Amino acid sequence: MIHFIGWGSDELMGNAYNPRMEVFNNRFVRGAIISSDGQVLARTVVSDTRKNSDGSGNPEGAYTETREYPLGEVAAQAVGYSTKGKTGIEALSNFYLMESNSNPVVQVVNEITETKSQGDSVVTTLDAGLQKIAYEALGEHNGAVIAVNPKTGEVLAMASKPSFNPNTIVEDWESIVNAENSDAPLLNRCTQGLYAPGSTFKIVMALEYMREHPNDYRNFTFNCDGEYRDAENSDYVVHCYSGEVHGAEDLHTAFAYSCNSAFAKIGTMINKTKFAETAEQLLFNQELPIDISSSKSRFNVTEDSGVWTMMQTAIGQGETMMSPLHEVILASAIANKGVLAEPKLLKQVQSSDGKVIKVFGESATRQLMTEEEASVLSSFMRSVVTDGTASKLRDADYAAAGKTGSAEVSKNGETITNAWFTGFAPYDDPEIAVCVVVEEGETGGRTAVPVAKQVFDYWINER
Numbered sequence: 001m002i003h004f005i006g007w008g009s010d011e012l013m014g015n016a017y018n019p020r021m022e023v024f025n026n027r028f029v030r031g032a033i034i035s036s037d038g039q040v041l042a043r044t045v046v047s048d049t050r051k052n053s054d055g056s057g058n059p060e061g062a063y064t065e066t067r068e069y070p071l072g073e074v075a076a077q078a079v080g081y082s083t084k085g086k087t088g089i090e091a092l093s094n095f096y097l098m099e100s101n102s103n104p105v106v107q108v109v110n111e112i113t114e115t116k117s118q119g120d121s122v123v124t125t126l127d128a129g130l131q132k133i134a135y136e137a138l139g140e141h142n143g144a145v146i147a148v149n150p151k152t153g154e155v156l157a158m159a160s161k162p163s164f165n166p167n168t169i170v171e172d173w174e175s176i177v178n179a180e181n182s183d184a185p186l187l188n189r190c191t192q193g194l195y196a197p198g199s200t201f202k203i204v205m206a207l208e209y210m211r212e213h214p215n216d217y218r219n220f221t222f223n224c225d226g227e228y229r230d231a232e233n234s235d236y237v238v239h240c241y242s243g244e245v246h247g248a249e250d251l252h253t254a255f256a257y258s259c260n261s262a263f264a265k266i267g268t269m270i271n272k273t274k275f276a277e278t279a280e281q282l283l284f285n286q287e288l289p290i291d292i293s294s295s296k297s298r299f300n301v302t303e304d305s306g307v308w309t310m311m312q313t314a315i316g317q318g319e320t321m322m323s324p325l326h327e328v329i330l331a332s333a334i335a336n337k338g339v340l341a342e343p344k345l346l347k348q349v350q351s352s353d354g355k356v357i358k359v360f361g362e363s364a365t366r367q368l369m370t371e372e373e374a375s376v377l378s379s380f381m382r383s384v385v386t387d388g389t390a391s392k393l394r395d396a397d398y399a400a401a402g403k404t405g406s407a408e409v410s411k412n413g414e415t416i417t418n419a420w421f422t423g424f425a426p427y428d429d430p431e432i433a434v435c436v437v438v439e440e441g442e443t444g445g446r447t448a449v450p451v452a453k454q455v456f457d458y459w460i461n462e463r
């Protein structure tokens with residue numbers, strides 16, 4: 001048994017969260033977390049002054065380990081931390097980081113000389129370049145950006161604002177958790193944040209309408225005069241955004257224009273039992289398939305839901321709540337012919353001397369909708385860019401597809417708008433799906449689409 005010395009105060013020992021406790025817990029220096037583009041996201045730096053350069057003992061010396069996060073707040077919630085409990089990828093890959101498959105001869109020499117061996121590294125699916133773009137694109141706003149490869153499920157970026165500096169989390173802990181704001185910087189808004197989906201929920205509504213009218217959904221017509229009022233209760237009225245009047249529409253154009261009136265009407269037409277089944281199939285009210293902490297989306301429509309509830313639900317302003325992760329899961333399945341490749345964060349484990357120890361296999365898949373349904377929704381989402389509310393993506397040199405949302409919610413008694421975009425690109429052969437939510441933005445088209453565009457631009461053109 002090897003003992004590491006250099007400090008020994010009872011006070012340190014008594015603090016379960018002291019980072020130095022880690023040193024007692026294992027024989028290895030905790031391994032590094034590396035991005036898929038080869039940048040260090042977390043590493044442990046060792047300072048050992050217990051011996052002088054001539055090999056003689058130095059009684060004043062000490063052994064310390066410091067966990068460093070070179071990207072700081074840019075990837076703080078996704079990478080997580082390991083010193084105040086463990087979160088994010090630090091928690092997910094803990095087992096591998098605390099093992100060492102480095103050269104066994106070196107390990108034996110290390111044991112004799114009471115030197116800890118270097119733990120294995122974990123390579124994540126996160127791309128540090130894209131992560132920076134995603135984080136910085138949010139600007140001064142709070143919000144979330146999550147991007148995945150729809151074919152493999154690899155999570156490419158996971159940015160959440162506000163953030164914290166994981167390098168100083170121990171020192172900053174009290175101020176972070178006791179902050180008198182509701183901004184919750186430790187919260188990974190991508191996976192744990194729950195938001196009213198606004199018009200992004202029209203993806204689900206359009207799918208449900210298609211399922212109930214498989215042979216004639218293309219015959220749906222609606223004449224938008226700027227509002228939809230229930231025939232029996234004239235207090236039940238939904239307006240199109242900003243006084244717009246969309247005129248004659250079918251399902252496709254109502255989706256592209258994000259016509260609240262048409263969708264409120266659809267909300268009153270659908271079969272609530274079947275709708276609840278579709279929501280369940282789309283993973284509402286369930287644990288989402290990801291290996292880090294996440295929140296279940298909420299969907300509350302039942303047989304007893306009234307007309308007003310249905311009108312509100314249809315435009316994402318009811319009781320439905322979704323995480324950005326859930327939104328990108330739906331976009332990703334649509335981009336991948338109806339098949340969800342479950343999101344994953346780990347690529348492989350390698351020893352400190354570069355040997356590949358373990359490659360994580362392909363993601364599990366599940367069918368969220370038929371290929372035909374995915375194809376129709378894709379074409380609707382493409383029209384949102386070419387003819388509708390995501391016009392800021394129109395001039396890109398790749399073909400993007402998606403859905404915007406502008407969800408009005410109450411915060412501290414004031415009405416604010418959370419701006420959404422969820423979509424993918426390129427349309428014909430999707431390489432990336434992304435969901436953006438910008439808290440207290442303007443509209444999805446104005447505030448969230450430009451963030452998504454920066455993410456697409458980098459991934460498709462600049463990488």
Ligand SMILES: [Zn+2]
Nearest residue numbers: 224240246259
């Ligand atoms: Zn309308």
